[in-house]
Amino acid sequence: MKQMSIRALSLIAFTVVFVIGIFSLTYLSMTRGDDWTSFPANRHIYKDGVMVNAGDITDRFGTVLATTENGQRIFNDDYYTRLSTLHAVGDFNGFIKTGLATAKWDKLTGYNKITGLYDAKKGGNNIKMTISADLNTVALKALGNYSGAVGVYNYKTGEMLCMVSSPSYDPNEKNEETDGIYINRFLSSSYPPGSTFKVVTTIAALETLPDAESREYDCDYGTYVDGELISCMSKHHTVNLRDALAKSCNAYFSQLAIDLGADTMQKYADKLGFNTPAEIDGITAKAGTVDLDKIRKVDLGWAGMGQYTDLANPLQYLTLMGAIAGGGKAAKPYMIDSITTVEGIEIYRGGVSYTERMFSESTATAVHAMMRNCVTSNYGDYRFPDLNVCAKTGTAEVDQGVTPHSWFVGFVENNDCPLAFVVVAENAGAGVGVARTVANKVLQAAKQIV
Numbered sequence: 001m002k003q004m005s006i007r008a009l010s011l012i013a014f015t016v017v018f019v020i021g022i023f024s025l026t027y028l029s030m031t032r033g034d035d036w037t038s039f040p041a042n043r044h045i046y047k048d049g050v051m052v053n054a055g056d057i058t059d060r061f062g063t064v065l066a067t068t069e070n071g072q073r074i075f076n077d078d079y080y081t082r083l084s085t086l087h088a089v090g091d092f093n094g095f096i097k098t099g100l101a102t103a104k105w106d107k108l109t110g111y112n113k114i115t116g117l118y119d120a121k122k123g124g125n126n127i128k129m130t131i132s133a134d135l136n137t138v139a140l141k142a143l144g145n146y147s148g149a150v151g152v153y154n155y156k157t158g159e160m161l162c163m164v165s166s167p168s169y170d171p172n173e174k175n176e177e178t179d180g181i182y183i184n185r186f187l188s189s190s191y192p193p194g195s196t197f198k199v200v201t202t203i204a205a206l207e208t209l210p211d212a213e214s215r216e217y218d219c220d221y222g223t224y225v226d227g228e229l230i231s232c233m234s235k236h237h238t239v240n241l242r243d244a245l246a247k248s249c250n251a252y253f254s255q256l257a258i259d260l261g262a263d264t265m266q267k268y269a270d271k272l273g274f275n276t277p278a279e280i281d282g283i284t285a286k287a288g289t290v291d292l293d294k295i296r297k298v299d300l301g302w303a304g305m306g307q308y309t310d311l312a313n314p315l316q317y318l319t320l321m322g323a324i325a326g327g328g329k330a331a332k333p334y335m336i337d338s339i340t341t342v343e344g345i346e347i348y349r350g351g352v353s354y355t356e357r358m359f360s361e362s363t364a365t366a367v368h369a370m371m372r373n374c375v376t377s378n379y380g381d382y383r384f385p386d387l388n389v390c391a392k393t394g395t396a397e398v399d400q401g402v403t404p405h406s407w408f409v410g411f412v413e414n415n416d417c418p419l420a421f422v423v424v425a426e427n428a429g430a431g432v433g434v435a436r437t438v439a440n441k442v443l444q445a446a447k448q449i450v
């Protein structure tokens with residue numbers, strides 16, 4: 001009798017553990033099934049560590065960037081096309097986390113939570129992107145030997161036309177992981193924004209100070225804050241907001257940021273997309289960061305012109321440019337035009353959607369005019385033939401003795417050519433040099449296809 005009850009108890013205990021096990025397995029397969037299926041040891045999807053049977057990835061004109069032939073992944077024949085589209089397309093070993101090959105592996109293989117890989121046996125889905133391979137190649141070549149990122153999008157429709165990260169590599173060759181080649185710098189990097197951040201401080205001022213546009217500050221090769229010098233490259237004397245932005249006066253923007261105060265600056269940095277990761281087609285970018293908590297006055301001065309600990313993400317910045325061009329809210333950038341099954345049935349189509357309003361329409365109009373003035377009065381309108389460019393340069397100090405990063409951000413003021421752009425070239429010096437030149441080359445090519 002005693003032995004029976006031990007057996008019965010054991011059986012009950014076993015049953016309880018079994019039931020818990022079944023529930024756990026079901027739960028895990030629903031929540032973690034995607035990870036298990038995409039694990040490189042899964043031979044239904046991977047052969048020798050390479051994803052097979054996945055559908056085609058094409059650019060906006062139908063140029064095939066990656067396809068499957070006889071169980072092998074094949075990239076485009078052209079060397080520069082492979083390099084310039086690599087970070088958007090992704091590799092098929094899973095190294096480039098934000099590339100479509102990895103981030104959208106389920107769409108490419110036809111994997112589905114309910115039916116698993118049943119449909120995948122027929123062949124995966126095809127993804128058509130909004131980017132142009134040729135435009136990407138123009139951007140990669142324009143960057144030359146500089147590391148960095150270029151993004152161009154249509155600020156009315158949200159379509160990404162160009163997304164390039166350098167350095168890149170040839171996916172047909174074996175590669176060593178050097179210089180962060182697997183990182184898509186457009187999505188997964190954040191850089192000190194330098195003077196491009198003066199646009200953020202300008203917006204904060206226009207939104208909160210009734211006299212923002214007429215407010216003046218003095219510049220004598222900089223300004224002293226609590227005995228510490230915030231230096232400026234020139235003596236700009238007494239300047240107003242519009243001239244200070246065009247001349248990129250550090251003395252002006254540091255004093256303006258201090259008068260706005262840390263709370264207001266933090267509030268607008270957050271509203272303009274800092275501290276929240278941007279997203280494109282469900283792929284998460286690295287967040288830009290601005291943290292003004294318990295900040296010293298002089299550091300707030302530096303932060304107001306894009307130094308201190310400020311960091312900007314290129315996708316976030318592109319969206320901000322879209323918001324200025326778009327009257328205070330942006331068309332969200334997207335890069336997947338459509339997804340179709342092997343039978344040709346469209347199962348997804350990208351389209352325009354908008355961010356929350358970041359600032360008022362009147363603020364957008366004022367910043368727009370000031371950024372246009374930056375080009376006409378300082379950077380040189382003639383350097384952008386047949387484009388009405390509105391822009392801001394940035395020369396972002398990194399470490400002592402290291403050449404600064406070169407930034408050029410803005411948009412084209414033309415209803416027939418609604419392009420917004422971000423260029424960052426690492427350690428390339430003044431924004432008005434390398435980044436501006438890259439931007440013009442890419443915009444001239446983008447104008448032909450928009």
Ligand SMILES: [Zn+2]
Nearest residue numbers: 219232236249
């Ligand atoms: Zn100055």
